[in-house]
Amino acid sequence: MADPIDIVDCATLDEFWEAMSPIGARFGRQHDRFIFRGQANSKWELVPKVFRTSVIETFKRGMMSTLRDHPGQFVFEWSLLHGFIQYCDAAGLTVPGDSMEFRAYFDQNNITNIHGITSKDWPQDRVVPLMAMAQHHGVPTRLLDWSSNPYVACYHAAATAVTRNRDDVSADEKIAVFALDLNTLPRIDGVRHVRVPGSTSAYLCSQTGRFCWWIIPGTEARLSRLTFPSSPNWAYMPTHSKR
DSSP states (O other), X not given: OOOSEEEEXXXXXXXXXHHHOTTSTTTOOTTOOEEEEEESOTTSOOOOXXXXXXXXXXXXXXXXXXXXXXXXXHHHHHHHHHHHHHHHHHHTOOOTTOOHHHHHHHSHHHHXXXXXXXXXXXXXXXXXXXXXXXXXXXXXXXXXXXXXXXXHHHHHHHHHHHHSOGGGOOTTOEEEEEEEEGGGGGGSTTEEEEOOOGGXXXXXXXXXXXXXXXXXXXXXXXXXXOOOOOOTTOEEEEEEEOO
C-alpha cells in the first residue's frame, strides 16, 4: 500500500521554509484548506494525548486501569474533565458552556447512563469547548492541536525540539510539520475537524488554533496506536534535521 503521507525531506532550513510558505507552490493554491501541526520528531505518530501509552500508564490507575474497552475509555476521559471542572470551580474560572443543564448532563450518574454502555456518541458537541480549554491547561483529551498558520506549527516543532533532553535525541532525528487538507477530511473515517469559540482560551486566538477530534470506537490498545487512515494525497510532511 502506498504511504498516505507525501513526505518532503528538506536538507536546509531555507528549503524547509520555502516548503512551508503559505504563498508557495505547495500550500498557496486558491482552493486548498490546510491546517498544520508541528512535532519535534518526524517519527512520532499523530495520537491525541489521552490515547498515548505514557498518559494511560500515568493517570489510569486503580480500578480504572481495568476498564480497557471503549466505554472504559469514556469513563477515563470523563474523570479527567470532571477533575478539571472542580479545579475551575475552586479557582473561580469560567467553564465553557457552563449552565445548570450542562452540570446535570455532566453528573456522573447521568452521563454514565448515556455513554457508559455504548460511547459512540461521546463526546457530545457541548463538551468540546470544555475539552479545548482543559487541553490548553495540560489535561489529556482526544483533541489534537492544529493551526491554520503554518508558522505557528513550525514554532511548536522547533520549540519542542530545543527543550527536549538532548540525551533522548538521536543525531538523525528530524522535526516535522504535518499539513492536513480539510477538503479530503470527509473521506477519512473516525476523524473530525472542529473549531471552538476564540473566547474559550487565549491560546486559540494567538495560535489560530483548530482541533482534530478522534471519534473512533475500539479497544484501548487500538486507540493508543492510532495513526491517520490511508487516503492518497491528503497530507504533506516537510521535515528538517535538528542538527
